[in-house]
Amino acid sequence: MNMSDPASLENLHDIIPPQPIPWFPPAPGWYALGISVLLLLSRFSVHKYLAWRHDRCLHRG
Known part of the structure; x- marks a missing residue:
């Protein structure tokens, strides 16, 4: 066997996966996306809460 032959299958090595x-x-x-979503949800929640309080005051009086 000639070890200097570049086409020899014995020159192959195992494939090492990354x-x-x-x-x-x-x-x-x-x-950034997570912070943006949290800010939007917070703003939406505060808006709904304030609207609920406003409606509650209107219906009481």
């Missing part, structure tokens, strides 16, 4: 991508910590874009 490391799995971790799920945490997420990319900065996910932090």
Whole structure:
């Protein structure tokens, strides 16, 4: 057998798969999206609460 033959199958090595991508910590874009969603939900909740209080006062009097 000639070991200097570049086409020899004995020159092949095992394929090493890459490391799995971790799920945490997420990319900065996910932090921005999460903060945006929280702010929108907070604003919506405050708006609904204030509207409910306003309607409650109107119906009492």
